[in-house]
Amino acid sequence: MNSNPTHQDTPAGPATGWWTRATIYQVYPRSFADSDGDGIGDLPGITARLDHLVELGVDALWLSPFYPSPQADAGYDVADYRDVDPLFGTLADADRLIGEAHSRGLRVIVDLVPNHTSSAHRWFAAALAAAPGSPERDRYVFRDGCGPDGAQPPNDWQSVFGGPAWTRVTEADGRPGQWYLHLFDSGQPDLNWDNPQVREEFLDVLRFWLDRGVDGFRVDVAHGLIKQADLADWQEPQEILSGQEVDKPRPPMWDQDGVHEIYREWRRLLDGYPDERILVAEAWVEPAERLARYVRPDEMHQAFNFEYLLASWTAPAQYAVITRSLEATDAVGAPTTWVLSNHDVVRHASRLGLPIGVKRPNGIGAGDPQPDAALGLRRARAASLLMLALPGSAYLYQGEELGLPEHTTMGDEARQDPTWTRSGHTERGRDGCRVPIPWEADAPSYGFGPTDASWLPQPSSWAEYALDRQRDTPGSTYELYRTALRLRREHRLGDGPLEWLASGDEVLSFRNGGLTVLTNFGDAPVPLPAGSELVHASAPLDDDGAVGTDVTVWVRPA
Secondary structure, eight states: OOOTTTOOSSOOSOSSSSSGGOEEEEEGGGGGGOOOSSSSOHHHHHHHHHHEEEEETTTTTEOOOSOOOOOTTOOOOOOOSOOOOTTTTHHHHHHHHHHHHHTTTTEEEHHHHHHHHOTTHHHHHHHSSSOOTTGGGGGGGGEESSSSSBBSSSOBBTTTSBSSSSSEEOOTTTSSEEEEOOOOOSOBBBBBHEEEEEHHHHHHHHHHHHHOOOOOOEEETOOSOOOOOTTOOOOOOTTTTOOOOOSSSOOOTTTTTTHHHHHHHHHHHTTTTSOOOEEEEEEEESSSHHHHGGTTTSSEEEEHHHHHHOOOHHHHHHHHHHHHHHHHHHHTTTEEEEOOOOOSOOOOHHHHSSSSSSSOOOOOOOOOOOOHHHHHHHHHHHHHHHHSSSSEEEEEETTGTTTTOOOOTTOGGGGOHHHHHTTTTTTOEEEOOOOOOOOTTTTTGGGTTTSOSSSSSSOOGGGOOOHHTTTTTTTTTHHHHHHHHHHHHTTTTGGGOEEEEEEEESSSEEEEEEEEEEEEEEEOOOOTTTTTEEEEEEOOTTHHHHHHHEEEEEEEEE
């Protein structure tokens, strides 16, 4: 599929709008707040906790999926894009949440999952009932198998969750039939985005939620909709949420040029609505220049900066990724985004407690090497303060403002991520970062709900992280975030520009919004910049007033 020749490769100027500088808070509905005591978070629970987001100081919330779903992949297998799963409430609850958020000055972004549906979607049921070559099957990626009896998959693609990316169906007459593609779980059949019906269906889904008042969409697997036409074999392993290696050819299932035509059509639709509705790409694409294609002026507004999330905790690595990111997005007039944690990766309070240079684990279990909790939290606080001083838009994952670590000792019998089973119990998966968060230290389920029920077990140590233990407590991680977000607004740090002052092997320092930001990655303390006074710090200064190892400070002229 060819690119549109009228595509805007060169921006008229930098983008403007609320989203260019916003701090956006990800809510994972299952794990945020449970209103009815069934152990699963829900929309009324989120609505009841909106004041927390106001007090914290964020601009918007992004909701992970709440649609009807068999929950084969925690709701990312959508059976109906225009309703709410009874687990989470009703459409009326969604309308109330949107209205209550807007009344508090919060914008609402919802997840959209266009790469695949659930196998329980009415379209897929129709495809299974129809014959090979039918219009119903053409909405998905069905192919005949290889070999004389079609018993081998159409190609060698592997699922991101482990195992083959193809499943064979039984035809209506009982005979083994065609195979369907699922780059994720077998309950998540990939859609065929070369089919005009698929494109029109999702335009209508966008209208449905825009008309209900949502302020934007986070687009799941935004780089995956279009597949290379010949479905060529690909011998490289599929690693869950790993960026593409720059020195390797582009995989035939990811980041195909045809995706951009889809997003240009979506952008035209959103631009017809008032109040700056936005599109945010979850696109695991490298290098940064390739990712920037998703945020050209007539496409998406933002793309998650996963290269930043994956960057090593060293001064050279941080400098390189920040510089590369800003240059790539500046070239297309888009804001850069910054993110350290989300529902798919080990929380950064634990990830940064692992030795620098080790491969990022896909989950941590009781039998795995354990992170240094104190070191991880110290680095996480420094990393968060560094991130929140960068120009652009910042994304926070629920609970990181409490300093929550990964649940690294969860029993394997409690795991629900399909990665755990599909990988043959070799990848622990993402459950450890999805555990319901603690609100009240001495309440049932730490205040997550009115009972002790919790869909994933909460660690016994989480009382110390509870919001009620941290609110108004000087030096707590919650107060660190709340102060940082207030200063970020006051100094308009999201607007930039960033001016580097130091970028050595041990210290990073830059100027933004009248503040100087310094992070010490070295082993020895470093003095505050001459003639400056401390505004904010991720940890107390040393006794002699110096900045210790793994500490970020914000200072201004005295």
